[in-house]
Amino acid sequence: xxxxxxxxxxxxTVTGKKLTVTCSQNMNHEYMSWYRQDPGLGxxxxxxxxxxxxxxxxxxxxxxxxxxxxxxxxxxxLESPSPNQTSLYFCASSDAGTAHYEQYFGPGTRLTVx
Amino acid sequence: GENVEQHPSTLSVQEGDSAVIKCxxxxxxxxxxPWYKQELGKRPQLIIDIRSNVGEKKDQRIAVTxxxxxxxxxxxxxxTQPEDSAVYFCAASRWDSNYQLIWGAGTKLIIKP
Numbered sequence: 037x038x039x040x041x042x043x044x045x046x047x048x049t050v051t052g053k054k055l056t057v058t059c060s061q062n063m064n065h066e067y068m069s070w071y072r073q074d075p076g077l078g079x080x081x082x083x084x085x086x087x088x089x090x091x092x093x094x095x096x097x098x099x100x101x102x103x104x105x106x107x108x109x110x111x112x113x114l115e116s117p118s119p120n121q122t123s124l125y126f127c128a129s130s131d132a133g134t135a136h137y138e139q140y141f142g143p144g145t146r147l148t149v150x
Numbered sequence: 151g152e153n154v155e156q157h158p159s160t161l162s163v164q165e166g167d168s169a170v171i172k173c174x175x176x177x178x179x180x181x182x183x184p185w186y187k188q189e190l191g192k193r194p195q196l197i198i199d200i201r202s203n204v205g206e207k208k209d210q211r212i213a214v215t216x217x218x219x220x221x222x223x224x225x226x227x228x229x230t231q232p233e234d235s236a237v238y239f240c241a242a243s244r245w246d247s248n249y250q251l252i253w254g255a256g257t258k259l260i261i262k263p
Contacts, residue, residue, distance in 0.1 A: 094250065139251070
């Protein structure tokens with residue numbers, strides 16, 4: 037089954053404790069992206085990747101890191117999480133290395149930083 | 151850069167009536183406009199999209215219209231049903247935008263029985 041998976045789905049952590057949210061897709065998509073979703077603010081892009089070893093900042097990259105060592109995986113790293121990073125996070129992937137095609141979203145990761 | 155505004159933030163309609171959600175964009179070079187639906191607790195999913203070379207696109211009960219002169223595009227849902235209750239997001243992108251979609255803030259659509 038074609039899908040985007042994220043782990044963990046739910047995470048409660050404390051300020052400053054490094055964490056990684058994994059994202060994996062099995063559709064051989066070139067383009068992958070991370071979003072955060074907050075009430076009233078819609079979807080805001082954190083980072084995106086057009087292919088292996090190619091990543092770029094989105095609208096809200098501060099406090100986040102990503103890597104794209106393999107085509108299928110695009111982990112999101114929070115080196116020192118803070119309470120303002122409490123949010124719902126979505127990973128997405130798209131074919132043809134462009135945003136001009138359907139983005140397939142993962143199930144989401146709800147992160148709480150206390 | 152591109153900015154997308156979406157209205158209304160909440161829309162309540164009687165079951166069977168039509169619903170219209172409107173988005174305006176700022177970058178006249180934008181040429182791709184998708185709409186995503188997010189049901190409660192679920193992930194966003196593409197429901198329809200339109201490119202700047204057409205003015206309207208339909209898929210059963212949903213349609214999207216694009217007015218390039220006025221820089222706005224709208225989602226139309228006819229004969230609304232309970233399963234249409236969700237949050238709807240519009241987005242815009244331009245062909246040379248470095249693969250970025252710029253998203254509206256979302257519209258919560260409530261279908262009243």
